[in-house]
Amino acid sequence: MEKPRPDESVIQSLTDFVAEREWAQFHSEGNLAKSIAIEAGELLECYQWDDGEASDEVESELADVLTYGYLLAMKIGKSPAELILNKLEITRRKYPAEKARGTSRKYDQL
Ligand SMILES: [Mg+2]
Known part of the structure; x- marks a missing residue:
């Protein structure tokens, strides 16, 4: 069997995660777009007082931004x-x- 591409693996994991919690009801396009901006703000906060370096917090906030980006793409039926x-x-x-x-x-x- 062919190894799933990372994109497909992330999409499947996100689909399962959301379904298990019945959170799709909260994922309107607008809510997801707002969430991208909110998480981008949290990512910027990691660099608020200096340009610093990547850290666990940076990785976590970047993951949040990417997660909501994936969820919005999936919501509008795009890869x-x-x-x-x-x-x-x-x-x-x-x-x-x-x-x-x-x-x-x-x-x-x-
Ligand atoms: Mg966050």
């Missing part, structure tokens, strides 16, 4: 990996490597 890869293709066209290499300028200023 998180596909969303990222599709957007990466758009960004790749917007920022051609030969123009964007080594600069942080916006695409319309390349």
Whole structure:
């Protein structure tokens, strides 16, 4: 049997976790979008007074952000990996490597 891709394994674990707790009723698109922003704030809080370094707390808050990102993607019927890869293709066209290499300028200023 083929080994599941990480994306599929995460999606299955999240699906089981939510179903076992009957939490899907709380997962409207808006609630999930708000949760992403709230958890992103908690991630930023890890760096509030200095730029510090990755820590257990950073890993935990990043996991929360990614979890709600996965849940929102699943809620709208999309694969998180596909969303990222599709957007990466758009960004790749917007920022051609030969123009964007080594600069942080916006695409319309390349
Ligand atoms: Mg958190």
